[in-house]
Amino acid sequence: MTALDLNSPVAVVGTGTMGQGIAQVALVAGHPVRLYDAAPGRAGEAAAGIVSRLDRLVEKGRLPAADRDAARGRLETAESLSGLAGCGLVVEAVLERLDVKQQLFRDLEEVVGEDCLLATNTSSLSVTAVGGALRLPGRFVGLHFFNPAPLMPLVEVVSGAATDPASAGRALETVRAWGRTPVSCADQPGFVVNRIARPFYAEAFEVYETGAADPATVDAVLRGSGGFRMGAFELTDLIGQDVNEAVTRSVWESFFQDVRFRPSLAQRRLVESGRLGRKTGRGWYSYEEGAERPEPRTAAAEEAPGHVTLLGDLGPAADVVGLIREAGIDVRVEDEGFAPEEKGRLVLPGGGTLVLADGETVGEYGPDLVSFDLALDYRAATRIALAAAPVTSPDTLAEAVGLFQALGKKVSVVGDVPGMIVARTVARIIDLAFDAVARGVAGEEDVDTAMRLGVNYPLGPFEWSRRLGDDWAYGVLDAVHEREPSGRCAPSLALLRHAFTAAK
Secondary structure: OOOOOOOOOEEEEOOOHHHHHHHHHHHHHOOOEEEEOOOOOHHHHHHHHHHHHHHHHHHOOOOOHHHHHHHHHHEEEOOOHHHHOOOOEEEEOOOOOHHHHHHHHHHHHOOOOOOOEEEEOOOOOOHHHHHOOOOOHHHEEEEEEOOOOOOOOEEEEEEOOOOOHHHHHHHHHHHHHOOOEEEEEEOOOOOOHHHHOHHHHHHHHHHHHOOOOOHHHHHHHHHHOOOOOOOHHHHHHHHOHHHHHHHHHHHHHHOOOOHHHOOOHHHHHHHHOOOOEHHHOEOOOEOOOOOOOOOOOOOOOOOOOOEEEEEOOOHHHOHHHHHHHHOOOEEEEEOOOOOHHHOOEEEOOOOOEEEEOOOOOHHHHOOOEEEEOOOOOOOOOOEEEEEEOOOOOHHHHHHHHHHHHHOOOEEEEEOOOOOOOHHHHHHHHHHHHHHHHHOOOOOHHHHHHHHHHHHOOOOOHHHHHHHHOOOHHHHHHHHHHHHOOOOOOOOOHHHHHHHHHHHO
């Protein structure tokens, strides 16, 4: 399948931020571009805005002046939809209302040729439903760009139920020719990114709503231990609480209120109060002038233990043992003489023990125990979360804090929530990824690419699963579900099958 010829004009209908971004991508790629907006004068303003951004690229040395001049010569505005006749591709970026989009494409079909690709940039509506209004729905696809389109490399190429594979292939190759990274996906709620990303927000909100940690601490742990570029609370403040909650609610309702995608009551209250994040000056955090950002909960300095005893294998946290030795702390290894359930733990000098979070609560392990959270890379991690049970002695907790501080980590002590923060978040992301692939939404490689490029995850879900172990995510979620039996964290059948197969 070949990309759209560069001589073929590309039209963009709807000239808001996203429409202008898509138009700029097509323009810089070499296409003639026509802008149309139903609001009088809006297309002209958008064209001027695009040219202004190209000027800034020239000033920064990112675009040759000759290319800017050529692009400016290919940019036109249309006074009516009839001005889009002869285009090879029309991309819509108008109001997220099904009736509005359907009517637009009905009108477009009366104008463009039968070989013209029609595309919607919707992020929340069904591509199948939008294309269902067309006489020739086979030429209709979803092209979901991410904001800002000129900077974000990912584009989800979405096939509706009636989309012709040749149309999807042509759209994919066109996006690739534009210098973007396309991933193919089926038309299911949230597509790839907005479906699989829901637990990143949901688990952070759940930890907060249970009182286990405040937003600043959760964000600091997700960044410093999980390797995410931003925490869930600061990211939703940036996106806009209304926008993020609307996407969550749309996915939840599209899945017939599946509990796995349940919205957050705390976030709903933020939206109802008008605290929408940066754009209103207040969300989870305050952005008003002079406001101080709350500090994450950080443990006071404690003395490092002189030695620890390793029982068994720490699994995904095995690197911690090497770090302890490098810190000059003696590691004593016991390979026998302990019960199987005691494997995979560190015994502290005072007799208390440290275990990696696995979906159980700390108190279930027995007295005098501390749990530590998962890290993307324990060597690079700057912060580690610990949780203690009510019966854990203060001396054991102090020794655990001092141990990780000796490794150069800041320590946040959080409440005893099953799976802690990073472990439960990563496990749920992995689970939704396996479920999506099993249901034909996208392939494993496309899912990993989408999550790295679309939301800047440090690893794709399948990369993460292979690193942690094939049955790790299932084990964590099965344990969390047993303790929180709402079904929200119940592992999918796809993840169960994967874990069972791996065990064989």
